Amino acid sequence: MIKSTITNQNINDAIKALKSKKITYTGKNTEIAEKKFEKKFRRYSLLVNSGSSANLLAISLLLNKFRKKRLNVGDEILIPTICWSTSLYPIIQLGLTPKFVDVDSKTLNMSLKDLKLKISKKTKGIFLVHALGNCTDMNELMKIVNKNKIFLIEDTCEALGSKFNKKYLGTFGDVSTFSFFYSHHITSGEGGLITCKTHEDYKILLSLRSHGWSREIDKIKNKKNFQFNSNFKFINLGYNFRITDIQSALLLKQIKNIDLFRKNREQNFKNLNHNIECNSLLKKNLYLPIANKKSNISWFGYAIILNEKISTHRNKLAQYLISNSIEIRPIISGDFTKQPVIKKYLPKYYNSKKFIESKKIDKSGFFITMGSNLYTKKNINKISNLILKYFKKFRIDE
Ligand SMILES: Cc1ncc(COP(=O)(O)O)c(C=O)c1O
Structure with a gap:
């Protein structure tokens, strides 16, 4: 059902990059792709090797000593x-x-x-995660961010191309991250992007992405009189999070399709939602996901959340769909406070009963993956018919 967004032309571009032998991030494709993102989002853009690296860079940036206003160790996010x-x-x-x-x-x-209950004088930032491509009311959220003068990081890894009030998600915060992993809206196999608002942040990120050296910053400044070792001047505590030019080449021509892919994903979502809403048995037993009226969502997936009284069917229904070649996944990672790692690192939150809504989603939900290609009516009907068939088989009634 899901077709890869990688076309033969993308593959040819990647082969060309490989044949040029300029395969590191300094090849021309990385620069061109970054310019395309810059134009699209009107933000400084740097390609990196994954969405996870972009997230680590985002926090490193906001803590960085070269930043005038910054986070400090211990601050609450x-x-x-x-x-x-x-x-x-x-x-x-x-x-x-x-x-x-x-x-x-x-x-x-x-x-x-x-959020309004949790925010306090101690809060210094929000790490927003635009789950399944959807978002919270960004007008309201920005009011809270501005009123409290705190940082906003947008993890847009599942929401490339989604818009709120005609503005792309990932263009609201101080810093935003994206993933180009295989199952995402566009892909380079592995890969990611980090974007920021200011030239100051951009310069810090150039260094942090590349060993903490000054090489790319010196290039912007057009420094001519290089000493023999000026390419190896280290000014910051950096990483190596660079993408290869082969990956950038693969990505290059997919960028122009971001809006088309959003339209396809919106349509896929709408068609499946229509089938579910029009069937009283399905409608009665599922919580339907919704998007804010002001948004256009490039859906990463369609959430299936079973009603409380049939929540025990979640695993069996998920298995049934998988056995019929429907791709499903937990809703991001479910309620993250339930993950074993929390017991070790944030024990006071481990399996906390306080997150009632998350618990509900964790217990009763999963999502059906949405592709960037337009699904046929037959494909959409297959999904809703399978759920219906399962409900009837197990006498889930109205
Ligand atoms: C919300 C979110 N953030 C970050 C990531 C990490 O991205 P990557 O796999 O490119 O490291 C993912 C991966 O799926 C994700 O869903």
């Missing part, structure tokens, strides 16, 4: 309970204090109601 592992880990790894916020089970995204 709010993060939704439905998140990915490497959305949360950089917060812990770099010495900040994460505080979980429950999600809204309709949007699957951070609950503004719970």
Whole structure:
């Protein structure tokens, strides 16, 4: 059902990059692709080797000593309970204090109601995760961010191309991250992107992405009188998170399809939602996911959340769909406070009963993956018919 977004032309571009033998990030494709993202999002853009690296860079940037206004070790960062592992880990790894916020089970995204309860004078930032491509009400969220003068990081790894009020997700915060892993909206196999608002941050990121050296910053400054070792001047505590030019070449022509892919994903979602809403048995027994009226969502998946009284069927229904070649996954990682790693690193949150909505999603939900290609009516009907068949088989009634 899901077709890869990689075309023969993309493969030819990658082969050309390989044949040029300029295969590191300094090849021309990386620069061209970054320019395309810059134009699209009107933000400084750097390609990296994964969405996880982009997340680690985002936190490193906001803590960086070269930044005038910055986070300090120990500062509190709010993060939704439905998140990915490497959305949360950089917060812990770099010495900040994460505080979980429950999600809204309709949007699957951070609950503004719970956010307002959790935010305090100690809060210095929000690490927002746009789950399944959807978002919270960004107008309301930005009011909270601006009023409290805190940082906003947008993990847009599942939401490339989604818009709120005609503005792309990933263009609201101080820093935003994207993933080009195989199952994402566009792909280079592995790969990611980090974007930021200011030239100051861009310069810090250039160094952090590449060993902490000054080479790329010197290039912008057009420094001519290089000493023999000026390419090896280390000014910051960096990493090597660079992408290869072969990956950038693979990505290059997919970028122009981001909006088309959103339209396809929106249509796939709409068609499946229509089938479910029009069937009283399905409608009665499922919580239907919703998008904010002001948004256009490039859906990463369609969430199936069973009603409380039939939640025990979740595993069996998921298995049934898999056995019929429907790709499904947990909703990001489910309620992350339930993950074993939390017991070791954030024991006070481990399996906390307080995150009621997340618990519901974790217990009763999964999502059906949506591709960037337009599904046929037959494909969509297959999904809804299979769920219906399962409900009838197990006498799930109206
Ligand atoms: C919300 C979110 N953040 C971050 C990541 C990590 O991206 P990557 O696999 O490119 O490291 C993922 C991966 O699926 C994700 O869903």
